[in-house]
Structures are given as C-alpha cells and as structure tokens.
Amino acid sequence: MKWSWRIGTLAGIPVYLHGTFLLLIVFFFVQDLAAGGNVAAAFAGVVFLLAVFATVVMHELGHALAARRFGIRTRDITLLPIGGVARLERIPEVPRQELWVALAGPAVNLAIAGITYLVAAALRVTVSPLDLEPGAHGTLGRFLAVNLWLALFNLIPAFPMDGGRALRALLAERYEYVKATDIAAALGQGLAWVFGFAGLFTNPFLVFIALFVWMGATAEASSVSARAALAGLPVARAMITDFRTIEADDRLQRAAELVIAGSQQDFPVLEAGRLVGVLTRDALVRALAERGLDAQVRDVMAHEFETADAREMLEQAFSRLQACRCAVMPVVSDGALVGLLTADNVGEYVLIRGALSQRRH
Numbered sequence: 247m248k249w250s251w252r253i254g255t256l257a258g259i260p261v262y263l264h265g266t267f268l269l270l271i272v273f274f275f276v277q278d279l280a281a282g283g284n285v286a287a288a289f290a291g292v293v294f295l296l297a298v299f300a301t302v303v304m305h306e307l308g309h310a311l312a313a314r315r316f317g318i319r320t321r322d323i324t325l326l327p328i329g330g331v332a333r334l335e336r337i338p339e340v341p342r343q344e345l346w347v348a349l350a351g352p353a354v355n356l357a358i359a360g361i362t363y364l365v366a367a368a369l370r371v372t373v374s375p376l377d378l379e380p381g382a383h384g385t386l387g388r389f390l391a392v393n394l395w396l397a398l399f400n401l402i403p404a405f406p407m408d409g410g411r412a413l414r415a416l417l418a419e420r421y422e423y424v425k426a427t428d429i430a431a432a433l434g435q436g437l438a439w440v441f442g443f444a445g446l447f448t449n450p451f452l453v454f455i456a457l458f459v460w461m462g463a464t465a466e467a468s469s470v471s472a473r474a475a476l477a478g479l480p481v482a483r484a485m486i487t488d489f490r491t492i493e494a495d496d497r498l499q500r501a502a503e504l505v506i507a508g509s510q511q512d513f514p515v516l517e518a519g520r521l522v523g524v525l526t527r528d529a530l531v532r533a534l535a536e537r538g539l540d541a542q543v544r545d546v547m548a549h550e551f552e553t554a555d556a557r558e559m560l561e562q563a564f565s566r567l568q569a570c571r572c573a574v575m576p577v578v579s580d581g582a583l584v585g586l587l588t589a590d591n592v593g594e595y596v597l598i599r600g601a602l603s604q605r606r607h
C-alpha cells in the first residue's frame with residue numbers, strides 16, 4: 247500500500263503503518279486538548295494512544311492467525327484508522343472458513359474489552375462502556391470503550407468491515423460468490439452515504455470514515471469480479487500468441503532494434519529452439535548503459551524465471567505473475583514456448599470479457 251511505513255514484524259508477518267493512521271492520533275490529541283489537559287492527562291493520553299495502537303495490531307493478528315489455521319499465509323498487516331488490513335495470500339475458498347477469519351478480529355476486541363472490564367473491577371474503577379470522551383472515566387474506561395467500538399463497528403454487516411466479509415460468507419452458501427460480494431458491497435456503499443450525511447451534521451470524523459467505507463466496498467467488488475472473470479479458464483485463452491523471440495547468442499543491438507520496432511518490451515530467449523531465459527526491457531536498458539550494443543543476450547538475460555503452462559488455470563498463473571513481480575511469464579506447452587503472459591494483457595482480457603457480459607440480448 248502507498249504511504250505506508252514498515253514498523254516491525256509480528257509472528258513472521260511484516261506490519262506497516264499507513265499515513266492516515268496519524269490522522270486518528272491527531273483526532274484524539276485534539277480531543278484531549280479541547281478537554282483542557284494537564285501534564286498527567288497528556289501522559290495518560292500517550293499511554294492510551296499506544297494501547298489503541300496495540301489493539302489494532304492484535305485485531306489484525308486475530309485475522310492472520312485464524313487464516314493460518316486454514317493454511318493461508320498473510321503477506322502483511324497495514325494499520326488504517328478504521329481498523330487495519332491483514333492482506334491474506336488468498337481468500338479462503340470454503341465460505342465457512344472466511345466466516346471464522348472475519349470474526350476473529352472483532353472477537354479479539356471483545357476479549358480485550360472483557361479483560362479490561364475485569365481489571366477495572368479488580369482495581370475498583372468505575373467504567374462506562376459508552377464513554378469515548380477523555381476525563382470522566384479515565385484511561386481504562388476509554389480503552390474499554392474503544393475496544394467495544396472497534397468490535398461493533400467492524401461487525402456492521404457491510405463491506406469493507408469484517409461484518410461484511412462474514413455476511414458474504416453466509417450469502418456465499420446460498421448465492422454465487424460474485425453476487426454475494428455485490429450484495430455486501432452495495433450495503434457498504436449505502437452505509438457510506440448514511441455516514442457521510444450524518445457526519446455533515448454531527449461529527450466530521452464520520453465523513454472521513456464514510457470515504458474509507460466507500461473506497462473499500464468499491465475495491466472489493468471490482469477485485470472479486472476481476473477474479474471471477476479469470477476463473478475456470480486456461481492460460482491459453484488470455485496469453486499473447488503474436489510475439490517475437492530472441493536468440494541467446496544475439497547481440498544487444500538486435501534486442502534494442504526489436505524494442506524500437508514493435509510494442510513488445512520483454513523477450514523470451516531461445517537457444518537451439520529451447521527456452522533458456524527472459525530479457526526484460528529494464529535489464530536491456532541497464533546492460534546497454536554498462537556494456538554497449540555488442541554484449542551478448544545470454545550474459546544479460548535472466549536465467550531464473552517463472553513459466554506458466556498453457557493448460558494451467560489462468561487465475562492461478564495470474565496470481566503467480568503478480569507475486570513474482572516479473573514483467574512477463576513465458577507460457578509453455580509440452581516443453582515448447584507457445585505464448586507470453588503479462589499483467590496488461592490479462593487486464594485487457596478481463597476488460598473485453600466484462601464488456602461482452604454486459605451486452606443485453
């Protein structure tokens with residue numbers, strides 16, 4: 247995610263902080279200042295912020311560890327003002343598993359709220375679960391309130407909240423996955439309007455939340471429909487079949503000519519008809535600066551590269567293409583090079599299929 251800084255690693259998962267999380271911190275600071283704080287109050291404020299911070303991390307860790315139980319790894323955790331995002335390597339295919347993964351986050355907040363309540367009771371501190379304002383009930387009460395708020399907010403059954411995922415999981419047992427996502431996303435967008443309007447007349451922070459909810463709901467709906475467009479199709483349907491190759495003992499001059507003459511940027515490299523490497527435009531440009539036009543392709547090409555099989559499922563090959571961050575993936579069939587797969591080309595394929603499916607008869 248853009249505008250994120252890596253702040254550490256937990257249970258083997260990198261944790262990032264998104265710039266907008268700082269806005270949440272500013273919001274609480276302003277609230278504290280408005281309440282007229284002294285040094286002790288300011289110190290309580292700092293402790294409180296760190297506690298909220300830890301809470302959001304624990305919430306996401308709840309999702310990540312639940313997913314790990316189903317054999318799904320988490321790429322990273324990013325902390326956002328409305329609760330953070332645990333980016334799972336894939337979404338559980340069994341709806342019931344997605345349900346548990348979604349509910350694990352809010353469950354952590356409820357557990358923390360419960361523990362806070364017990365601690366408060368042991369210390370004989372009165373806490374009110376509804377009091378988000380600083381002052382009256384002290385840091386403990388406010389911490390309890392924040393956790394209840396996070397749990398309840400995330401349980402709202404609309405995308406992109408956890409409750410939306412839980413709802414989709416339940417709907418997915420009856421409807422097709424894309425339809426289930428659309429319903430949960432439409433609820434999220436409707437809710438964003440309600441938040442936005444209510445925020446205009448009450449708390450401006452709600453308008454800010456509305457924006458996040460709207461963006462999250464829209465993004466989920468479009469990424470699911472893109473994945474659905476790829477589902478059940480072999481790589482051969484979306485690969486580039488009209489492409490140029492280059493020989494391992496060609497000079498870079500030849501590669502430079504091909505890049506200029508056509509629209510292809512990355513080339514599979516052959517030797518005696520066998521695929522032995524990939525020459526990307528970036529590698530070519532770097533090598534031209536270092537070695538000039540006379541260097542040989544074999545000395546510059548990538549010897550290690552990912553390939554896809556023409557009969558492989560497109561969805562699977564595409565997620566590998568995204569994961570390896572390679573510009574191009576050669577497609578082979580029975581050991582012979584038959585095509586190329588690029589993110590742009592798959593994008594065009596999705597676009598065309600989408601346009602055709604919207605046509606009314």
Ligand SMILES: [Zn+2]
Binds near residue numbers: 309351352400408
């Ligand atoms: Zn969550």
